Amino acid sequence: MPVITYREAIRHALAEELERDSNVVVLGEEVAQFNGAYKVTEGLLAKFGPKRIVDTPISEAGFIGMGLGASMLGVRPVMELMFWSFYSVAFDQILNNAANVRYMSGGQINCPIVIRGPANGGTNVGATHSHTPENVLANHPGIKVVVPSTAADAKGLLKAAIRDNDPVMFLENTLLYGEKGEVPDGDIVIPLGLADIKREGTDLTIVTYGRSVHHSLAAAAILEKEHNISVEIVDLRTIRPLDIDTVLKSVAKTHRVLIVEEQKPFASVGSQLAFMIQKEAFDELDGPIHRLATIDAPAIYSPPVETEQLPNPARVLKAALAAME
Amino acid sequence: MSKKTTATADKNDAAQVSPAAQAPVNAKLTKDERIELYRKMVRIRRFEERSLRAYQAKKIGGFLHLYIGQEAVAVGACSLMGKHDHVITAYRDHGHAIAVGMDSKPLMAELYGKVTGCSKGKGGSMHYFDPSRNYWGGHGIVGGQIPLGVGLAYGVKYLGQKGAAMAFMGDGAVNQGAVHEAYNLAALWDLPVVFVIENNRYSMGTSQERSSAGPGLAQRAEAYGMAWDVCDGHDVYEVRATMDKALNRARDEFKPSVVEIDTYRYRGHSVADPDKTYRDKAEIEEYQRTRDPITLFQQTLLGEGVLNEALVELIDTEARAEADIAADFSEASPYPTVEDIQKDVYWEVDNPTQRTSQGRLFFE
Ligand SMILES: Cc1ncc(C[n+]2csc(CCOP(=O)(O)OP(=O)(O)O)c2C)c(N)n1
Ligand SMILES: [Mg+2]
Numbered sequence: 136m137p138v139i140t141y142r143e144a145i146r147h148a149l150a151e152e153l154e155r156d157s158n159v160v161v162l163g164e165e166v167a168q169f170n171g172a173y174k175v176t177e178g179l180l181a182k183f184g185p186k187r188i189v190d191t192p193i194s195e196a197g198f199i200g201m202g203l204g205a206s207m208l209g210v211r212p213v214m215e216l217m218f219w220s221f222y223s224v225a226f227d228q229i230l231n232n233a234a235n236v237r238y239m240s241g242g243q244i245n246c247p248i249v250i251r252g253p254a255n256g257g258t259n260v261g262a263t264h265s266h267t268p269e270n271v272l273a274n275h276p277g278i279k280v281v282v283p284s285t286a287a288d289a290k291g292l293l294k295a296a297i298r299d300n301d302p303v304m305f306l307e308n309t310l311l312y313g314e315k316g317e318v319p320d321g322d323i324v325i326p327l328g329l330a331d332i333k334r335e336g337t338d339l340t341i342v343t344y345g346r347s348v349h350h351s352l353a354a355a356a357i358l359e360k361e362h363n364i365s366v367e368i369v370d371l372r373t374i375r376p377l378d379i380d381t382v383l384k385s386v387a388k389t390h391r392v393l394i395v396e397e398q399k400p401f402a403s404v405g406s407q408l409a410f411m412i413q414k415e416a417f418d419e420l421d422g423p424i425h426r427l428a429t430i431d432a433p434a435i436y437s438p439p440v441e442t443e444q445l446p447n448p449a450r451v452l453k454a455a456l457a458a459m460e
Numbered sequence: 461m462s463k464k465t466t467a468t469a470d471k472n473d474a475a476q477v478s479p480a481a482q483a484p485v486n487a488k489l490t491k492d493e494r495i496e497l498y499r500k501m502v503r504i505r506r507f508e509e510r511s512l513r514a515y516q517a518k519k520i521g522g523f524l525h526l527y528i529g530q531e532a533v534a535v536g537a538c539s540l541m542g543k544h545d546h547v548i549t550a551y552r553d554h555g556h557a558i559a560v561g562m563d564s565k566p567l568m569a570e571l572y573g574k575v576t577g578c579s580k581g582k583g584g585s586m587h588y589f590d591p592s593r594n595y596w597g598g599h600g601i602v603g604g605q606i607p608l609g610v611g612l613a614y615g616v617k618y619l620g621q622k623g624a625a626m627a628f629m630g631d632g633a634v635n636q637g638a639v640h641e642a643y644n645l646a647a648l649w650d651l652p653v654v655f656v657i658e659n660n661r662y663s664m665g666t667s668q669e670r671s672s673a674g675p676g677l678a679q680r681a682e683a684y685g686m687a688w689d690v691c692d693g694h695d696v697y698e699v700r701a702t703m704d705k706a707l708n709r710a711r712d713e714f715k716p717s718v719v720e721i722d723t724y725r726y727r728g729h730s731v732a733d734p735d736k737t738y739r740d741k742a743e744i745e746e747y748q749r750t751r752d753p754i755t756l757f758q759q760t761l762l763g764e765g766v767l768n769e770a771l772v773e774l775i776d777t778e779a780r781a782e783a784d785i786a787a788d789f790s791e792a793s794p795y796p797t798v799e800d801i802q803k804d805v806y807w808e809v810d811n812p813t814q815r816t817s818q819g820r821l822f823f824e
Contacts, residue, residue, distance in 0.1 A: 259521030436584030437573030
């Protein structure tokens with residue numbers, strides 16, 4: 136199987152969907168001539184030309200709203216946010232318009248847009264640039280939210296997102312762009328709403344997604360070797376729709392749960408998960424549900440301290456041991 | 461700064477005489493004040509060159525947006541500040557910080573992420589602040605600072621003070637909706653603000669022609685009935701002369717205006733920008749050779765007899781030493797602790813004896 140980076144996987148998904156459907160158009164700041172701020176869209180302008188790959192001014196509310204409007208006529212815009220953090224500038228377009236148009240029109244209109252870009256901390260860019268809005272987005276019925284952790288998932292899920300007839304928010308990670316993984320050739324589409332077991336185990340379920348999957352895998356290896364604890368890792372991959380069945384199945388097997396998320400704790404994705412697990416699998420639990428999140432404060436700049444603010448393998452390890460007590 | 465800049469530049473044309481030198485705001489400058497303008501520009505450049513080396517040595521994380529080439533804008537504009545004048549800008553904020561008088565040690569330490577930094581290592585390069593010098597940041601979201609600038613002007617007027625706010629932005633920021641809302645409010649309510657567009661010709665890799673409709677950026681002011689002006693940002697005298705008019709219009713008549721200042725950045729958008737897709741090396745070199753704000757002002761002051769070769773050398777040596785001292789200071793300073801992460805979030809938590817709310821403020 137070809138081994139490519141997460142960045143290339145996303146680029147391939149874009150290229151294949153641009154090829155497949157002439158209504159797909161890529162819009163965003165620096166996506167065309169500059170080849171993308173993070174080089175995700177490198178080469179796409181050369182291949183598809185300026186009608187399909189469009190550089191926008193720094194006007195997030197304007198171009199995202201525009202893409203949304205065009206989608207009502209059947210154009211399928213894939214819009215890049217240079218950082219997901221800038222979604223706040225376009226909040227109204229995304230969470231009032233995209234989320235509600237279908238509902239408020241009584242189902243007459245649908246908005247097949249994708250908004251994609253990186254949403255993560257860990258790169259020392261400070262509080263304004265380090266938001267992880269998957270919980271905020273998923274709080275809005277009408278919106279779908281995807282957070283891929285590997286190259287293969289990124290490709291398969293992005294293709295599904297572009298073909299989806301609802302607005303899909305696709306949250307990538309600058310620290311994963313260079314990570315390599317096996318990605319099957321050809322038209323691989325991973326349905327939204329399907330979690331993936333990234334590691335099988337019997338003693339503890341870690342429910343996680345995004346870059347935290349990798350931290351959890353690193354901690355799981357140590358837990359196995361040094362503590363004889365067998366960890367199962369459920370990668371949600373999609374936040375909404377949420378594959379709660381796979382989570383519950385794992386909980387029924389291990390009876391202990393740790394949620395690991397790069398999220399501020401209050402009303403996070405983990406909060407919703409914990410509620411559902413206790414409600415639907417109360418009798419399966421041998422202990423309280425544990426959760427490791429970002430330390431509750433705006434993102435600190437200071438590089439070594441930011442590492443400690445976020446989930447990292449050492450923090451996951453500690454939290455896992457606590458969950459086993 | 462290249463060697464060329466420090467050498468006395470007598471080879472080509474005789475020291476150019478800036479037409480703005482005769483403007484009253486410049487004519488009244490003492491010799492020491494002129495030298496101070498020059499010194500500040502040199503200090504900014506040396507500071508930033510030193511920070512670039514620290515970045516390359518991996519002492520600094522995240523982004524580093526250098527101001528090199530644009531020094532005359534911040535120095536000229538901020539040199540006009542009185543007690544009730546205020547400054548706010550975007551993420552390319554080191555020059556303004558030095559221009560308003562911040563000490564280079566905490567500025568460098570902020571880049572190093574140290575607790576001795578001007579924001580205790582919490583903000584980084586893009587988020588410098590010093591309210592004691594009426595410097596309100598340092599903002600990372602393009603255009604997001606402009607309504608705040610209008611708010612500073614509103615505050616000055618509300619509090620019955622005589623002063624003005626300068627709200628700096630780039631040529632790319634003018635296309636944010638928040639900027640247009642801010643323009644309208646300022647004009648509608650007669651607020652003492654000067655919107656300063658530092659037009660360095662590019663927003664990241666996008667030239668002005670590719671991002672902005674209409675005949676010119678400053679001219680957009682007309683739609684709101686605001687005065688506007690343009691000026692050469694390579695000439696610190698001209699920046700002062702133009703900004704002086706706009707600031708007085710704000711302070712004396714509560715009239716906002718837009719000033720577009722032509723300038724140029726020599727470095728990539730940030731240190732991470734390979735700077736290969738959108739402009740020629742020749743273009744950068746041409747600016748460095750013919751329009752460098754420091755070289756030009758050095759020539760002017762040599763022509764005026766205010767500077768001499770020895771003084772030029774001394775200012776440069778001192779600026780380099782200052783930057784090195786700032787780096788050493790930063791190196792020796794401690795990082796914040798994990799406990800520090802949750803400080804400075806809420807006023808009430810940092811002032812527990814005066815807390816009036818109840819309940820939990822932080823969550824695990
Ligand atoms: C809302 C928002 N969108 C995009 C960015 C990413 N970004 C940072 S600086 C920049 C270019 C801004 O150019 P300009 O306003 O001309 O200022 P300059 O960098 O030239 O000083 C972009 C696109 C951002 N920080 N905030
Ligand atoms: Mg610019």
